Amino acid sequence: MNRKAFIRNSSLALISIPFLNVSAMLGLENLVPKTYYFKDDGIIPNSKYPLLVYLNAFSERGSSGAIFLEKKFKANNWYNSWRYGVYPFHHYHSITHEVLGVFQGNALLHMGGPKGEKINVKAGDILVIPAGVGHKCISHSDDFMVVGAYPNGMEWDLIKEEKDKHHQSLINIAKVAIPITDPVNGKTNGLLTAWKK
DSSP, rough: OHHHHHHHHHHHHHHTTOOHHHHHOOOOOTOOOOOEEEEOHHHOOOEEEEEEEEOOOOOHHHHHHHHHHHHHHHHTEEEEEEEOOOOSSSBBBBOOEEEEEEEESEEEEESSSSSSSSEEEEETTTEEEOOOOOOOEEEEEETTTEEEEEEEOOOOOOSSOOOOGGGHHHHHHTTTTOOOSSSSTBBBHHHHTTTTT
């Protein structure tokens, strides 16, 4: 079969399967995230690694969006997932990194603690949060929901603005390994590039 015939037949096959998940088929391995760096403020430790924000990373919405994210993250070895919003207070995790995929609604998040940066996120966006980086939801639409997951299905802790936990948190964060896969790009790019030591 010649190239033109192959392309024509392939296109017809795609059109004839209306339920085909095209974005899942094509993969997300070429997406480049925006990066944000936050300094330790003495209470929120943050990280030497940047927050990664993938904008418009996927097209699925609602329940199908949540299922898509859970499968995508699990395929890249990020699991122990949940569906919820983002807590309305500054907090961080000292024993694991975290990924949040927004599958419906929108929100204004405060990343990096009180001295950090406010970032608007919407359905289709994915955030990869290094251990120690503060996050808080300032405001959100009524339907705002995310899928959260962790590398290797790690358990997580929840630390608020607690100065007495700062020192131990620094010790914990230093022990958290860089994952061998990015939750979006898998074994290429993403945190594997942005979090090089």
